[in-house]
Amino acid sequence: MSSSVRESPPAHPCSPSDGALHMECHDRYFMIAVALSFTGEDPRFEAVDRVGVHPITKQNEAKCGYCVTVLPLLGHVELRGSYFSCHTDRDDGDFTFSFNLITSRDGKEVVYPLNKTCSPTLPWSPREVTCAINYMEVLLQSESSCSVGMKTDQTAVAPTPGAVTSDWQVTFEREQEQMPAMNLSEARRQGYMFDLTDGLIVFRTSYGQPDSFMTEVNGIPVEKVQATLFSKQGWLVLMVEVVAACSMYSGSYDDGHMLWKTPEVLYSGLSSDRLRAGLNGELVDQSITEKEGYLVKTEDGTVEISIRYDAAGGYRKSFVAGNLYEFYLFHFFLEQVLLDEDDVKTVVRFHRALITPLLHCPIYVQNQTVLEEQLFTVYLGEVPEDVTLTGLQLNGYQCDVLCSNTSTYNVTEVVHANNTRGYTLKVPFSNPFVIKQFFSEDSVLQYRLDINYTLSVEPQNEVYFHMASIVAVFTGVSPPVFEAVCLDSGISFKLDHKPFDYLWDVTIGSELLTSEMADRHGYIMTNDSQTLQLEVPLFTPGYTYADISLKGFVGTFEILVQDGETSAVQTSTVKKCSFTSSELIVCSTDGRMTVVADVSLAIPKEGKPASTTLADKYCGPKDADESRALFMFPLSSCGTIVKIGKKNVTYQNEIFYKNYYNVDRLGSANDTERVIVQCTYPLASLHLLFSRLKFESDAVGTGRIIHTKQATAGLKGPAIKPTVAPETTPATKRPPAKPVAFLPPVHRPGRYFSRFYNLANRMTKGTNSSMKMYAVQV
Incomplete structure (x- = not known):
């Protein structure tokens, strides 16, 4: 190794934590591994001996028997050292390694001393060759050197303990060519290491030296170094042949x-x-x-x-x-x-x-959904231990993985023994994120869940997206259909529940059928897990009436089944039933009133219902029997009175016996019953009346037939006084017919008073009607 020696910065008093540092003694080498999270990106090592501190660099690490490898993807830096590496203290079979680990903290170098003594238990063989990652090393024991290559002219002997390395020279043989001899100091300068102490001969060289050569054995590349050490000691010439060969x-x-x-x-x-x-x-x-x-x-x-x-x-x-x-x-x-x-x-x-x-x-997605559970169950498997799930998108909606245990979705982590993990995702079909499609032609219901997993690779935090699309299909699915039965008092509807009925909305008109809505409109509804039963009494909201006569009428009621998301009508159940009723009033949306009224108490004993009229004496009944009369007329005719309230408009008329002025002459001095008929419409529903001068209501009117008593002595003509919402007790001799009680929607207070007053006068002007106009705001 280079003799470069320097003074090291002061050592840090603490060593890396156990989790960041590993030092291990193996049979033939020593190893240090330190986590890069502790060292930073540019860690360095120094060898420390009695002489001083020696930096370990790329130029000298192989020559000295070290191998330093930074493995960023594995997250650590590793140092391996031969037991015969430079600066290792050898003492009676023990090998003591001393290093400094140098890191950078806040722009300053921090030094951590690392020390370890190893005592190999495996005995040394006569010759050992190590083909390390970046160098070749040969170890010869002197006591067996005669049999492993030490030679003289005739006899091989061991180097004496007194011999010094300066007495030795080396020559290399390269592909049958003998290189010039050099002393060991020159060989060290060229990158070779020789150690001839303690009865051992150690030779070490990095791969790719000029004196090594490549060859092939059985088609396998082999690098080979062949050297001969020799020393003349007196009359003896000591020679040692050292050969290192490693598969490349x-x-x-x-x-x-x-x-x-x-x-x-x-x-x-x-x-x-x-x-x-x-x-x-x-x-x-x-x-x-x-x-x-x-x-x-x-x-x-x-x-x-x-x-x-x-x-x-x-x-x-x-x-x-x-x-x-x-x-x-x-x-x-x-x-x-x-x-x-x-x-x-x-x-x-x-x-x-x-x-x-x-x-x-090999990350994969497995669909574990069980249709009967109405729940997507999706497993993301073979996720490596250095990869974690950090994000989740369900049909484009971003979801929080850390807060996933909700009623709408759930993510559970599963750890396996093979250092992988998995994630189980559960999403109910009812989750608003789930895409639902119904194909009515094939009676197929499909749920789709598009999943985008966000995975993060540690420790570099690289992001990877893994996508999957899961589809659940149900066949034989159809919207609910009601059974309907005519009753004397109305119509009864029945629905036997099926598993997917919740996908559709049941409406009457534009209103969703709920228990609150049924109570408000007078319906009788029971609903349990198996059956929905709805009884709709006559004259409650939702009916339409046709073929009205004295013999009866046809009542029609319709229940709609709509798509819960698009409101598109999927099916409808329409039931028509024939009914009879002593009295009936219908207020249509096109401005017509149809009345069947019992007028038996409003006429003299000798009188006939066919002789009755409305306020306009020219408006007689369409039909009559012994006690009732049938009237059909436009609201803007027959002497109808119009009353305006804050929210409603009421059209009112009265049924008279046409010879009313001869009542006393006919001998009836008793009180005579009045029969008042009226239709009330929401004011806001008549917007077309004000914009186009045409009666067209957005809603049917609410009709009433009012029977009340009034003294008729001296009566000279029709006597309809302007009253506010007349409410009287009907005659006791017969109960009044139930009114058609369509409840109007709530709108803003009347704001059409002056315009409506002028319009009503224009509608009645020029007629022979005796209609009077009242505009009373109540």
Whole structure:
């Protein structure tokens, strides 16, 4: 190593925490690993000995038996050192390593001292060759040097303890060419390291030196260095032949396995005795290696190592490059024992970093949805341990993964023993994010959930998006259909519930059918998990009436089934029933009043209902029987009186017996019943009346038939007085017919008074009607 020595900055009193620092003694090397999160991006090491502090640089680390590797994707920096590396203190079989770790904090260098003493338990072999990642090292024991290559002209002897390295020279042989000799000091300056102390000879060189050469053995590239050490001591010439040969096969990948090869015999005259392999400097038995996923075999003079890509002991890392990829790194270790003809052992050890090519990360999405649960269940699997789920989009809506345990969606993490994790996502079909489509032609209901997972690769926080689309399909689905039955008092509707009825809205007109709405309109509704029963009494809102006569009428009621999202009508149930009623009043949206009224108490004993009229004596009944009369007339005719309220407009008329002026002469001095008929419309629903002079209401009117008593003695003509919302008790001899009670919607107070007054006069001007105009705001 270079003799560069410098004074180090003051050491930091603390060492890195246990989680950030690992120091390990192996059989033939020492290792330090420090987390980059602690060191920063540019950590450095210094070797410390009795002389001083020596920086470890790229120029001298291999020469001195060190290998410093920064592995940002694995998140740490690693230093490996040979037991015979420079500046290591050797004392009776113990090896003490002292280093400084230099980091940068806030622009200042911070130094942390690191120390470790190792005592290898494995005895040293007569010759050991180490093919490290960045250098070759040969160790010879002097007591067995005669049998491993020390020679004189006739006899080989060991170097004496008194010999000094300055007495030795070295020459290299390169492809049968002998290089000029040089002393060991010159060899060190050229990058070679020789150590001839303590009965050992240690030779070390980095790969690619000028005096090394490449060759092929069984098609495998091999780098070889062949040197001869010699020293003249008196009349003796001591010579030591030092040979280092290492396979330079870089590795290959095939069908999920990483492959590495070396010639079975790298040194001539030797035979292979044993092979053992392992990872991270630890050797294991062959039966265990096969179980753990790597296999050693010898075939045709070649040793081949096969390591399954996910074998135990390897390092795995994810990263993003458009897609999500992964690679596996193995610190592979192979030990080969060779024997010569005298059974003298040579041990060759290979340390190699094998890296797989980029592999697509096998993240997958599994649809675990059970339709009967009405719930999407989606599993995101094989998520590596260095990848986490940080975001989620459901059909374009951003969702918070950290606060996912809600009624609308739920995310659960599942951790597996193979260093992967999974995420289970549950989303109810009723979630507003879920897209629902109903195909009426095929009776198919489809739910779709488009998922965009946001994944983050640690520690560099690279973002990757993984997308999936999940579809749940139900067949034989159709909108609900009611059964309808005619009753004497109205119409009854029944619906047997099916699983997907909740997808549709049931409406009457534009109103959603609810229990509150049914109560407000006078419907009778019961609804449980199995059946919806709705009884609609006659003359409640929602009916339409046709074919009205004295014999009866047809009442029609319609229930609509609409799409819950688009409000498009999917089906309708229309029921028409024939009814009879003693009295009936209908106020149509086109401004007509139809009345069937009992006038038996409003006429004299000898009178007939056919002789009755409205306020205009020329407006008689369309039909009559012994007690009732049928009138059909426009609201703007027959003497109808118009009354304006804050919210409503009321059209009122009265039924008279046409010979009313002869009542006394006919001998009826008793009180006579008055029959008042009226239709009330919401004021705001008549906007077309003011803009186009045309009666057209947005809603049907509310009709009433009022029976009240009034003395008729001296009566000279029609006597309809302006009253406010007349309310009287009907005659006791018969109950009044139920009115058609369509409740008008609530609108703003009347604001059409003056315009309506003028319009009403124009509508009645020029007629022969005796209609009187009242504009009373109540």
